[in-house]
Amino acid sequence: MSYHEVNFIEMRVIGCLMEKEVTTPDQYPLSLNALVNACNQKSNREPVTHFTELEVQDAVDALVTRGLVTEINASHSRVSKYQHRFCNTEFSDLQLSSAETAIICLMFVRGAQTPGELRSRSGRLHSFQSRDEVELALQSLQTKTGGPYVRQLPKEPGKREQRYQECFCIDSERPKEAVVESATSVSRDGYTEQLEAKVKELEEQVEKLNVRIHELENASGL
16 A cells, blocks of 8 residues: 555545644644544535444544554643644645645545536635636646546536546545445346236236136137
8 A cells, every 4th residue: 555545434534634624723633523523524525424433543543553644642631633644744745735735635525526516615725716727736636746646537428527536545436336336236126126026917917817718718618
């Protein structure tokens, strides 16, 4: 695993720390409880998750071990707090502009997005003046030394813009995709049940017709 590669829950943890560092600096670094709430909040998260405190703690511990998160033990508080060292620190070789940081943060907490979505959702993180500015930042993230850090996804049918996805998460199946797959599986199962019920109904009708035919044959003396 390379230094900046993370799994899905680790990505969500880092994304939340990056977000709160900018949007609520007076509450940053975050306690474990605040971090769990940030990971599972229902707004500005895709997909919405239900991570337990233990799951988040395990992810944080793994990130601390790798130096991507630091634990802060303040003398006036019994509660440990956490801050990210993922990028833009003196110890990190990943140095991003404000625009690039906003894009990575948004992708970490909301998944793949179009340039238009990134611009409309970035207000509290960075003020993009135009869609072109978003695309310039995306291009920079694709061509940076050590990258690419984002990649363009294939165009979806009926969509005007193509989505971009971060290149840090090593999980091949993201939770959102798993939900879609599960829903598709349920749909297939339901369709199979309908077909089986229809076949059974037709078999019963054929059996009734055979009985009726035998009755008619017997009545006619054939």
